Amino acid sequence: MGASMKDIKLRIKSVQNTMQTTKAMQLVAASKLRRARDRIERTSAYFRLIHETLSDIASNEKGIRSDFMVPRQQINKICYLVIAGDRGLAGGYNSNVFKMLEAKMKQDNVPACVIPVGKRAVEYCKKRGMEILTEKYAIVEEITPADCAEAAQYLAQEFLNGRFDQLQVVYTLFKTMLSQTPTVIQVLPIPTEEPAEKEAGPSGVTLYEPSPEEVFEAIVPEYISGTLYGAISQSWTSELAARRNAMDSATKNAGDMIDDLSLKYNRARQGAITQEITEIVAGAEQ
16 A cells, blocks of 8 residues: 555656646747737738739739749649748647648649758658758748748749749648648749729829839749748747647646546545554454
């Protein structure tokens, strides 16, 4: 009985230590999450404006035939930019991204190269022997808008050089604290959209200097950079939300386990006391 009580006390102590760790990780994730959500709100308007400008030029200037817009007649290779986490303990966050990547590659069924973003993405791509263009962006948390601008210039040039025929970004879209959805978007060639019907009445005319074509070509790297930074911001926020939820569940489970072990310990202790009293009484009667 004594050995059993000692084992239970050791288990309670171990679970308490684990509970302290999960609680601390939950608080850290919650603190970073607030800043990550603020970053999404600050940057979304700018990137939306760039996208609207590109769409406006493409829809109003029918003569524009940019290499960034024209789909290739034959898709020989697709580049996937995969954004995952820097570490685990985030529920199914990383595995859901990789499942989405595998499904998209299977659906496209063409040779592929990848640019992994995040430590787990680098490990995953290396393990499966994928063609990796660069490992420069291995830590999601440290990526800055300047890094995205550099990556955009590199990807735009590689696309024009024919290194790949499509650029697709696999990331996680942050919806709510409890909902994060793996998503794939095509960045290059730039998807064309049908212009929305405008209301009747006078409308303004936008003049682009020196010309719509030159403005379009100059904005494309900014568009790619904005899309990448937006996807990274969404993924980083999703990772923090997933980790906070996972650590919150782990902390609650640890608390329930401690309650259950404490109940078992009290029962074992009560049984030991009862046995000692019985032995004392029996000895006195003899």
